[in-house]
Amino acid sequence: RKEVEQDPGPFNVPEGATVAFNCTYSNSASQSFFWYRQDCRKEPKLLMSVYSSGNEDGRFTAQLNRASQYISLLIRDSKLSDSATYLCVVNIGDSSYKLIFGSGTRLLVRP
Amino acid sequence: EPEVTQTPSHQVTQMGQEVILRCVPISNHLYFYWYRQILGQKVEFLVSFYNNEISEKSEIFDDQFSVERPDGSNFTLKIRSTKLEDSAMYFCASSENWSDQETQYFGPGTRLLVL
Numbered sequence: 387r388k389e390v391e392q393d394p395g396p397f398n399v400p401e402g403a404t405v406a407f408n409c410t411y412s413n414s415a416s417q418s419f420f421w422y423r424q425d426c427r428k429e430p431k432l433l434m435s436v437y438s439s440g441n442e443d444g445r446f447t448a449q450l451n452r453a454s455q456y457i458s459l460l461i462r463d464s465k466l467s468d469s470a471t472y473l474c475v476v477n478i479g480d481s482s483y484k485l486i487f488g489s490g491t492r493l494l495v496r497p
Numbered sequence: 498e499p500e501v502t503q504t505p506s507h508q509v510t511q512m513g514q515e516v517i518l519r520c521v522p523i524s525n526h527l528y529f530y531w532y533r534q535i536l537g538q539k540v541e542f543l544v545s546f547y548n549n550e551i552s553e554k555s556e557i558f559d560d561q562f563s564v565e566r567p568d569g570s571n572f573t574l575k576i577r578s579t580k581l582e583d584s585a586m587y588f589c590a591s592s593e594n595w596s597d598q599e600t601q602y603f604g605p606g607t608r609l610l611v612l
Contacts, residue, residue: 424540427586427608428605428606429588429603429604429605429606430540430588430603431603432600432601432602435600473539473540482553483528483545483552483553483592483595483599484530484542484545484553484555485530485532485540485542485601486542487539487540487541488539489538489539490539
């Protein structure tokens, strides 16, 4: 089983749509969770951390379900500029601070 | 906003040659990382570095790889004898503190092509 698994997409949505990304992780001891965004041929950039209680940042909402080992990201009112690959990222912690990346889900927002 | 910088942006080399990829982490950061991303694949951890020592390395980071902080600002990744499969984007990252919640900031990457 992959350490971090995501639907590869692509998701092709019109502007203004709501889109949801899902992610599962295999290591139940994982401590920290993040969503990164990666534009084509660019570096990953932190979009938001994911907290146990769920958290929101403007149009973006992240949820974590530790029991199901499941992370989600919801984008409301999508913009053309949201087109990118969204990377689910996990940090096991416990003296290891390497980031473990999913393969990413590609989002295309069309006019 | 402070950022991680990397040079060169692109490097083409012949198989068997040595390459050195350079990174300048954010100035007050103490923890440094190298990741790589083969075209079309996921980002993979290579190595983490603190206090002039490797803290952790992955299976990918074999004897052909080494890291160094030669001065107060640069952080380098050396590949001694490149192989075709080393072709990838190499990202340097840095963080201020050492914790699982700490944000790692990524540089723009060096695209390495081994012929």
